Amino acid sequence: MTYPQTTVPVRYARWDGVGRPFTLVSSSTSLVPERGALLVRVDLATLCGSDLHTVEGRRPSPVPALLGHEQVGTVVGVGEGGVRCMDGTPVVPGMRVVWSVTSSCGACERCLRKLPHKCLRLRKYGHEPLHENAPLTGGFATHCVVLPGTAVVAVPRDLPDEVASPASCATATAAAAVSAAGPLDGRRVLVTGAGMLGLTAIAMAATAGARVVAVDPNPARRDQALVFGAADAVDGSGAPAAADAAMDFSGQSAAVQHCIDALDVGGRAVLVGSVSPGASVALDPERVVRGLHTVVGVHNYCPEDLATAVRFLAAHHRTFPFADLVGHTYALDCMEEAITAGRRGEAPRQAVAPGLL
Incomplete structure (x- = not known):
């Protein structure tokens, strides 16, 4: 038997x-x-x-x-x-x-x-x-x-x-960040940190109709950012260009400051990379108030973000x-x-x- x-x-x-x-x-x-x-x-x-x-x-x-x-x-x-x-x-x-x-x-x-x-x-x-x-x-x-x-x-x-x-992890978290950044069609988007999450967010934002500027000190990563849909890629040494939405995936305080300083009127800063203690950044309350700014944190993600991640990869893995x-x-x-x-x-x-x- x-x-x-x-x-x-x-x-x-x-x-x-x-x-x-x-x-x-x-x-x-x-x-x-x-x-x-x-x-x-x-x-x-x-x-x-x-x-x-x-x-x-x-x-x-x-x-x-x-x-x-x-x-x-x-x-x-x-x-x-x-x-x-x-x-x-x-x-x-x-x-x-x-x-x-x-x-x-x-x-x-x-x-x-x-x-x-x-x-x-x-x-x-x-x-x-x-x-x-x-x-x-x-x-x-x-x-x-x-x-x-x-x-x-x-x-x-x-x-x-x-x-x-x-x-x-990476794709679903990027999807959560892009969702938190708000509707992106026709918007100016800044992404600091062009690692796995940053590159994924760049591709998602560009596909959604945004003009994306990537910031990373690594030349090879900047080159990759262009391949994944960024309109421009810079090292972050200069003054940030005005952005309607800015997403940080690096967790570096200087990059977080870059995102906050870049926000135009009504802009949203989405912070993702700051998952461990780091140096504080400057936040001018008057500028936040007069600029109608929003600063939001993204950690982990909702179930819907995982479904969005798989749909995006299925639709675009041959493009990027x-x-x-x-x-x-x-x-x-x-x-x-x-x-x-x-x-x-x-x-x-x-x-x-x-x-x-």
């Missing part, structure tokens, strides 16, 4: 703290997860800047941990009660998906205020303490358990893994070379090499293919 398979073998790269190597761990997990959850095979994960900051000790994190929160995968198990994509489509085994960086309860004060990405019971993939009995909470593993309360979006078949993987932003692909047991390449900045993203041996 034969019995159906109930568990699957898994492997994950355990991060054991600053200055210590990753440990490759082999285990197994239930093929059918808890009610309302998914078991997804991770096909590709990309190395985000926050992963690098964690490994370098520049960002607080539980130890040990399973890092990684930008990934694309294939569903292999669906919990009781089922799960639906953002558009209402039932999730089924074999479906290719991306999922949000957070899971939310849906019932707390913040969720009810339409701030699920700041849920009082928030769980965040790649940022959770590692529990050996339930370790699959990050992307640097062969599988991930996608928890109830997580936004899930199906990925079109023709969207390459290296383009889809960053949707869960998103695939070229991902460098080499490493096996799961080569995390150290991937981290080293990420530190060198050889490309905005490095990739890890957990199934690669």
Whole structure:
């Protein structure tokens, strides 16, 4: 007599703290997860800047941990009660998906205020303490358990893994920033920081009809900004040109100041990169009042932003070379090499293919 398979073998790269190597761990997990959850095979994960900051000790994190929160995968198990994509489509085994960086309860004060990405019971993939009995909470593993309360979006078949993987963080966050900047058709838009998020926001804003000026001290990044739709790219050494909207992805105080100083009447500054303490910037209250300025912060994103990210990539990945932003692909047991390449900045993203041996 034969019995159906109930568990699957898994492997994950355990991060054991600053200055210590990753440990490759082999285990197994239930093929059918808890009610309302998914078991997804991770096909590709990309190395985000926050992963690098964690490994370098520049960002607080539980130890040990399973890092990684930008990934694309294939569903292999669906919990009781089922799960639906953002558009209402039932999730089924074999479906290719991306999922949000957070899971939310849906019932707390913040969720009810339409701030699920700041849920009082928030769980965040790649940022959770590692529990050996339930370790699959990050992307640097062969599988991930996608928890109830997580936004899930199906990925079109023709969207390459290296383009889809960053949707869960970089692309969705850029979509949230562009949304916060307001209607952009015919507007003058300033983008400071032409890394992965900045380049994505430039492409989105340009596609929306904006005239985009990119600011980055790196000449190679300025060249990339032009390829991704910027009308001009400068090093930021001069006085900022007037802008209707300004978005900062660098997190550098000088760049934030550049954005605020650039705002024309009715302008909006959207700050995204300032996720760690930095030097203060000057804010003239009179100029804000008389100029009708708005300054808004974007951290994480709403589920709708993930759906927007996938739609944008599906529609425009042949127009803008998103695939070229991902460098080499490493096996799961080569995390150290991937981290080293990420530190060198050889490309905005490095990739890890957990199934690669």
